[in-house]
Amino acid sequence: MDWFDADQYWLGRLLFKEGLAVIYLCAFLVAADQFRPLIGDGGMLPARRFLAGARWQRSPSIFHLHYSDRFFAGVAWTGAGLAAAAALGLLDLLPLPLCMLGWLLLWGLYLSIVNVGQLWYGFGWESLLLEVGLLAVFVGNAHTAPPLLTLLLLRWLLFRLEFGAGLIKIRGDPCWRNLTCLYYHHETQPMPGPLSWYFHHLPRPLHKMEVAGNHFTQLIVPFFLFVPQPVAGGAAAIMVVTQLWLVASGNFSWLNWLAIVLGLSVLPNGFWEFVLPVRAPSDLAPAPIWFAVVVVAVTIAVAALSYRPARNLFSSHQMMNASFDPWHLVNTYGAFGHVTKTRREIVLEGCRDEHPTADSEWLAYEFKGKPGDLRRRPRQFAPYHLRLDWLMWFVAISPGYGASWFGGLIGRLLDGDAALLKLLHHNPFPDAPPAVIRARMYRYRFTTRDEHRESGAWWARTLEAEFLPPMSRRGPP
Template identity: 55%
Template sequence: MMEWTSYADAWLGRAIYEHGLGLLLLVAFVSSIAQFRALLSSTGLLPIPAYLKATKFWARPSIFGARYSDAIFLTVAWIGAGLAALTATGLTARLPWWAHTAVWAAMWLLYLSIVNVGQRWYGFMWEMIICEATFVGIFVGPASTTPSTLVVWMLIWLLIRIELGAGLIKLRGDSCWRDLTCLDFHHETQPMPGPLSWHFHHLPKPLHRMETAANHVVQLVVPFLLTAPQPVRTWAALAIALTQAWLVLSGNFAWVNFLTIVLALSLVDASVFGVSAPSMTAPDPAAQGVVIAVAAVVLVLSWWPLRNLLSKRQRMNARYNPLLICSSYGAFGSIGRVRREVVIEGTADRSLSASSQWLEYEFYGKPGDVRRRPPQVAPYHLRLGWMLWFAALSPAYRIGWFERLLARLLHGDPALLRMVRVNPFPDGPPAYVRVRLYDYRFTTRAERRQSGAWWHRDLVGTVNDPRRLREPPVRT
């Protein structure tokens, strides 16, 4: 039975939350380590030192505001990865409440510090969600104590904002969500298709209508059932988790679907399945006091996302404070009907002519070679691949980093080339690079049988004319 201060049957959800979120935090920290040199280091595409000089500390609070170096960044990320690994294995849950709280607070502070200097590379909703989920994790308590009812309600409110925000932005956005035709395009035009996306795209159109309608029910109706007593809450949470699993199969959206599954399963009541709670002690009075105080703060901060949910001018993803607590979330308020891709090419010819041979770079996770099947990437996040998808949508998304990307390719920057799946110039950088724009579409079943290709593409035009190296070599 649920009491005001504690909720014993939430022990299973708490265990899922700790292990699941710990694992996803490990992925997040490791992806930061692997992509740091090319994207954010002192010689990266968007260097952190320059950003810190142009940004006030309280606008984007971060450990790096006090002191920054590339070595400090990597130290922060490795410490975070280590703590996340301990949490994923369950070791953190065995600690006393104060030590458990300290570990979660450290993970939150470390990853928030990275996100707040991550600029475009960290401007995605799943970065915001994982920060807020980790903040809530500070107060879940170790496995030896009874979970707090107030923390359970913080998780319910977070999941409602994720699901309801996504559902409302769809209804208020693209008309294809209202006439149930969005999935005729979405599997093909989504930022990073997965191995099964071709098959999802070719499902019968009536099934696409059913998918879209079911999505509306899960995002617009089911979230309210999370506030109902058990067992209704558990079945609502399982419905959300099942829908998110479907999204995992149909595309690569970093860890957002996995994280939403973890949040949903954290609300499962073990007693619904006839499983008794293990022996636990009451939370420490000091810990209870902290949770009550934090719940009061969350209640006050909830005014802004609640107002956004009710607004006809709803913002899709919005942060209201630099600590990323109680943000607004949403996804795919509009759907592209055509898939555009920027393709970067280089040539070794020092003198350009009509016979110059241009060779293509290919980036991880991004469509390039039409015969290459889209890969499984999630829950890992390929930040450069995602931004290259945005770069094809509008020149505004290329400001500040795209020209540097081309320059780094002309320099043969080793850090950047490690993020390139196919480097057509292994023996040295090209003399010129250029950027062309293509329309990509999935092949039909007949085309696939005939050619073996997953994609068909048509040249649209040129984004950047050929350019050669004019800058001094980049030190790495």
């Protein structure tokens, strides 16, 4: 079946699978490292409590069979080990059915985690990882020619990811249409990176060029993914370069890296053999009949399931980052339809005095990625994902985002919860927890060049309001 085999994408498939495996590894490590204070039995939104009221049909997960913190950790570390094996190419050494089973297990384990993760796992890149991960089951192993149909499904996913993001912008905030969104975005994005201050201070004409380039990449270039080579590869290369620009400008978990590995799958062997000292094998086995039948069936299923995401793309009420089934099979994507123009941050402070006075000393908790200390330069964390830090950004925009867990955060800080404190950069009360905690709302902005030169500070801030009055374990003091 010459039409089915796409030998010319062997190297692109190899890099796609190894890159995806590294992202899987990161995702499972995040789950293992952060779950206890978030969804563990002592967490702010316990998975066990969620499972008690959830139906398997609405949230398919292995944890419906059994949940304990130890079992969750076992699932996360099993996924991490399997992802590491895939990144080293060990799964590709297995016979095709076992290789597929390994990738299917990765998908199933992560699906189980996402479907009990609640708000902490409500980000679009969770669905994207699951959709990419399921398609990876059907790209074959190192000894089999890549199936053309699966590669086209990967392009269809990359198209929806980029085009959906472009449409949500052009239909959304007027600043995308007048090319001014990047006057604000680098400063107000959820988690700035070490270069964000410099990006923010680029000349405004360059900011407009960035936005125009983004529109071109997301609204025009995706259509060329379905044109014969070398045009399709050129379109993918433009997307990869754009995503690397986004990687440099901020922390967006593994979203950009998933787009990059999708783009790598579009580039043919000739490109990789030109830039890398590698050669694709010339003796690939054709796909077995049973594998071809499975891939054709998957292609038909994805085509059928694409109806609602495709309709959403062209809807005037386009949804952003929506899944249409609990398996996250074929989803819709988009980001930053609205750009916040002002950055607000909630700063948590504790005091040792049970009845604070005007002379009492308040000490601030520092998060790992969320801005706090004015002199602390933003750090690079992506593709690692700081779930608590990200949701704190949303709470500063609208307190409703924290309705189900913010009180639990305060209570655990008052208890000196060790698991929760591990999620923070600095605990100002290492010996004993504070008697009271308060939360204050500040307006943050990047310092100007002169301010930074004089003080060394990356941020300046102004107190706007008291977000939460001082609270003790018994309530207000």
